[in-house]
Amino acid sequence: MSSRAIVTLNGVTKTYGHFTALHETDLEVGEGEFVTLLGPSGCGKTTTLRLIGGFEYANSGIVSIAGQDVTAAPPFRRPVNTVFQDYALFPHMTVAQNIAYGLSVKGAAVASGERKKRVEEALAMVGLETMGNRVPAALSGGQRQRVAMARAIVRRPRVLLLDEPLSALDVKLREGMQVELKRLHRELGITFLMVTHDQAEALALSDRIVVMNQGKIVQIGAPTELYDNPSTPYVADFIGASNLVPARYEARDGDCDMLRLSNGTLLRRTGKHHDSAVKGTITAGIRPERIRLDVFDGANTMEARIVETLFHGDRMRLELALAGDAARIFADIPRVAGTSRQLEPGAVISLHVDPADVMLFAPEPSA
Ligand code: ADP
Numbered sequence: 001m002s003s004r005a006i007v008t009l010n011g012v013t014k015t016y017g018h019f020t021a022l023h024e025t026d027l028e029v030g031e032g033e034f035v036t037l038l039g040p041s042g043c044g045k046t047t048t049l050r051l052i053g054g055f056e057y058a059n060s061g062i063v064s065i066a067g068q069d070v071t072a073a074p075p076f077r078r079p080v081n082t083v084f085q086d087y088a089l090f091p092h093m094t095v096a097q098n099i100a101y102g103l104s105v106k107g108a109a110v111a112s113g114e115r116k117k118r119v120e121e122a123l124a125m126v127g128l129e130t131m132g133n134r135v136p137a138a139l140s141g142g143q144r145q146r147v148a149m150a151r152a153i154v155r156r157p158r159v160l161l162l163d164e165p166l167s168a169l170d171v172k173l174r175e176g177m178q179v180e181l182k183r184l185h186r187e188l189g190i191t192f193l194m195v196t197h198d199q200a201e202a203l204a205l206s207d208r209i210v211v212m213n214q215g216k217i218v219q220i221g222a223p224t225e226l227y228d229n230p231s232t233p234y235v236a237d238f239i240g241a242s243n244l245v246p247a248r249y250e251a252r253d254g255d256c257d258m259l260r261l262s263n264g265t266l267l268r269r270t271g272k273h274h275d276s277a278v279k280g281t282i283t284a285g286i287r288p289e290r291i292r293l294d295v296f297d298g299a300n301t302m303e304a305r306i307v308e309t310l311f312h313g314d315r316m317r318l319e320l321a322l323a324g325d326a327a328r329i330f331a332d333i334p335r336v337a338g339t340s341r342q343l344e345p346g347a348v349i350s351l352h353v354d355p356a357d358v359m360l361f362a363p364e365p366s367a
């Protein structure tokens with residue numbers, strides 16, 4: 001993180017009865033960053049956001065915003081605002097009244113002249129200049145989402161918290177709103193902290209992604225860092241996709257690690273050297289899109305039988321059985337126009353993985 005921290009969690013734990021939803025978590029979000037909390041349902045994303053918004057209080061640890069300890073402060077004393085997952089609008093109020101409501105709540109009172117100006121500004125920000133007098137029922141799903149955004153930014157928070165803001169929208173609309181979110185973040189110049197379970201959305205929007213699992217942060221990094229250097233098999237398969245194959249660490253050979261896959265194949269691996277203490281049982285990771293066909297340069301070439309083919313438009317996804325192994329792996333092969341190759345179940349093909357594209361994961365120390 002390059003900029004100054006605006007949100008800091010120090011050793012924050014949140015329990016519900018005997019269940020720990022968040023374990024001693026440390027996190028710094030930089031001023032102006034677009035950070036997403038990413039992980040499967042139930043991993044503690046919303047809990048983290050609510051602790052920052054002031055809708056939940058930590059059992060231990062410190063929550064700071066803009067240099068102030070706000071661990072015990074109510075929501076209206078925090079310079080943040082939240083777009084909730086079910087951004088319910090008041091059905092009997094117009095769009096403008098819904099947005100102005102954000103200014104009438106405790107701690108946000110502004111004079112009425114100023115209020116009108118701010119509502120107009122917020123409407124313009126989300127592209128709804130002409131919709132102020134409509135009621136929510138007369139809006140599309142995407143427009144309602146924009147009203148919810150306008151209602152949250154009208155208070156001019158320093159940090160906007162967004163809990164799965166696009167999850168109610170269908171796929172096409174969601175992609176359009178992703179672009180809108182990115183634009184809004186740049187134009188407002190404030191910090192966005194967003195929750196999502198959609199890795200593609202996190203990759204597309206974030207400056208940094210915080211990957212969570214079971215109430216803990218697993219890895220934090222820029223999208224490219226997480227994709228190129230996942231620290232665990234979990235991250236390797238959650239950010240993008242990975243074939244995770246049991247293997248043994250055999251030896252170091254010059255700048256190569258030698259890995260023996262469970263089917264006996266010897267794989268060479270180069271790139272960032274791992275901890276020299278790695279021995280014995282490990283996991284090899286190979287991204288489906290890094291597997292290539294018809295490359296015969298010796299190293300890391302193996303035979304496989306096509307089990308199933310899945311058409312994905314710009315590419316074919318092949319389910320493959322490696323020789324001598326019951327395990328299946330996937331390969332994503334770009335479709336080349338005019339190709340005469342028969343990629344059909346039963347065909348035996350030769351596949352290749354560049355040593356720089358082999359990932360190595362040592363067993364995680366059991367906690
Ligand atoms: P996410 O947003 O990542 O899907 P949450 O942060 O909402 O997950 O929830 C994390 C865990 O805490 C879940 O197992 C959830 O059931 C539990 N939890 C959340 N809120 C409460 C609550 N108010 N009471 C009891 N358990 C809760």
Ligand code: MG
Nearest residue numbers: 045046047195
């Ligand atoms: Mg949630």
